[in-house]
Amino acid sequence: MSTLVTGIAELVTNDPSAGAGALGIVADAAVVVADGAVAWVGPATRAPAADVRVDVGGRAVVPGFVDSHTHLVFAGDRAAEFEARMSGTRYDGGGIASTVAATREASDDALRARLRALVAETRAQGTTTVEIKSGYGLTVDDEARCLRLAAEVTPETTFLGAHVVPPEYAGRAGEYVGLVTGPMLEACAPWARWIDVFCEPGSAHAFDGDETRAVLTAGRAAGLELRVHANQLTAGPGVRLAVELGAASADHCTHLTDADVDALAGGGTVATLLPGVEFATRSPYPDARRLLAAGATVALATDCNPGSCFTSSMAFCIALAVREMRMTPAEALWAATAGGAAALRRPDVGHLGVGARADLAVLAAPSHVHLAYRPGVPLVKALALPGI
Numbered sequence: 383m384s385t386l387v388t389g390i391a392e393l394v395t396n397d398p399s400a401g402a403g404a405l406g407i408v409a410d411a412a413v414v415v416a417d418g419a420v421a422w423v424g425p426a427t428r429a430p431a432a433d434v435r436v437d438v439g440g441r442a443v444v445p446g447f448v449d450s451h452t453h454l455v456f457a458g459d460r461a462a463e464f465e466a467r468m469s470g471t472r473y474d475g476g477g478i479a480s481t482v483a484a485t486r487e488a489s490d491d492a493l494r495a496r497l498r499a500l501v502a503e504t505r506a507q508g509t510t511t512v513e514i515k516s517g518y519g520l521t522v523d524d525e526a527r528c529l530r531l532a533a534e535v536t537p538e539t540t541f542l543g544a545h546v547v548p549p550e551y552a553g554r555a556g557e558y559v560g561l562v563t564g565p566m567l568e569a570c571a572p573w574a575r576w577i578d579v580f581c582e583p584g585s586a587h588a589f590d591g592d593e594t595r596a597v598l599t600a601g602r603a604a605g606l607e608l609r610v611h612a613n614q615l616t617a618g619p620g621v622r623l624a625v626e627l628g629a630a631s632a633d634h635c636t637h638l639t640d641a642d643v644d645a646l647a648g649g650g651t652v653a654t655l656l657p658g659v660e661f662a663t664r665s666p667y668p669d670a671r672r673l674l675a676a677g678a679t680v681a682l683a684t685d686c687n688p689g690s691c692f693t694s695s696m697a698f699c700i701a702l703a704v705r706e707m708r709m710t711p712a713e714a715l716w717a718a719t720a721g722g723a724a725a726l727r728r729p730d731v732g733h734l735g736v737g738a739r740a741d742l743a744v745l746a747a748p749s750h751v752h753l754a755y756r757p758g759v760p761l762v763k764a765l766a767l768p769g770i
């Protein structure tokens with residue numbers, strides 16, 4: 383069955399051969415969808431016939447968001463920690479360790495219900511592809527369990543056993559890395575496409591350069607592809623390791639040296655910026671303009687997690703990128719769609735060229751600029767098409 387979507391005031395294709403500029407914009411456009419894929423795009427006046435017609439009434443249509451960095455498998459609540467951080471008062475609720483404890487305690491059904499509610503929440507806000515990490519189990523069984531649940535809702539699953547050193551391994555990081563690269567990796571690899579590591583030398587709980595390299599090389603040997611939590615708090619070795627080892631993405635990129643920027647610009651690794659984290663921790667934002675000027679590929683993602691950033695809204699991250707990181711509305715939308723697809727090495731999503739997956743998001747607005755122009759307003763939702 384084919385569906386003609388028409389009445390599109392502005393269509394963002396991210397396909398420069400289909401329309402104007404880097405966003406490939408077509409005005410007064412139509413899209414034909416068949417078998418779950420884009421079959422035709424162009425001006426509505428030249429649209430071919432189709433079995434079904436859907437009129438979106440003068441709205442903008444953009445590619446569904448690709449959120450390439452989330453932590454959606456968890457239990458518990460850290461609102462009190464956020465409240466204390468925003469109030470400037472002391473609070474020690476245990477941080478990530480408290481989420482780990484709650485996650486280990488939770489039943490499969492409880493974790494699954496929370497996960498599915500969060501995925502539905504992302505979809506209701508226009509996200510059509512989502513990456514989901516483990517990292518709150520931190521035992522062989524709990525990491526495998528979290529990944530098995532994540533694999534029920536997305537193919538983009540990431541093993542993050544090297545999220546932090548769990549409390550029971552305090553002071554024995556080397557031993558914990560042995561567990562992550564050995565039995566835990568073996569149990570988790572069947573459920574994961576990716577492996578990730580929180581590289582932050584100097585942090586008591588994260589991993590240094592040597593440990594990061596050990597985790598990534600073991601993951602690659604087990605058939606997983608690589609991504610890295612890199613350079614969030616300091617200009618450590620994460621970005622350069624990510625580029626050297628061929629990771630798809632280096633995520634955070636908040637503190638970069640010139641050598642880091644050069645490596646990202648010259649390599650095949652996407653710089654994924656997560657401005658919701660800086661917003662929610664009241665920290666300085668990454669320098670997106672420096673990365674863009676150097677020619678790096680930039681993605682935007684939410685990092686949705688219960689501690690450092692509990693938003694699932696890609697539109698909010700676009701607004702932050704424009705207001706706080708001085709990306710243009712077009713650069714920010716590209717980064718949240720095509721950039722995310724590049725960070726997940728997914729040529730079938732993040733654009734609406736012919737052959738792409740039919741992931742259309744419709745805005746209650748005539749142009750994509752409204753995503754940043756009207757922050758906090760629920761303008762965008764994934765378009766449900768008949769037969770898909």
Ligand SMILES: [Zn+2]
Pocket residue numbers: 451452453611685687
């Ligand atoms: Zn993260």
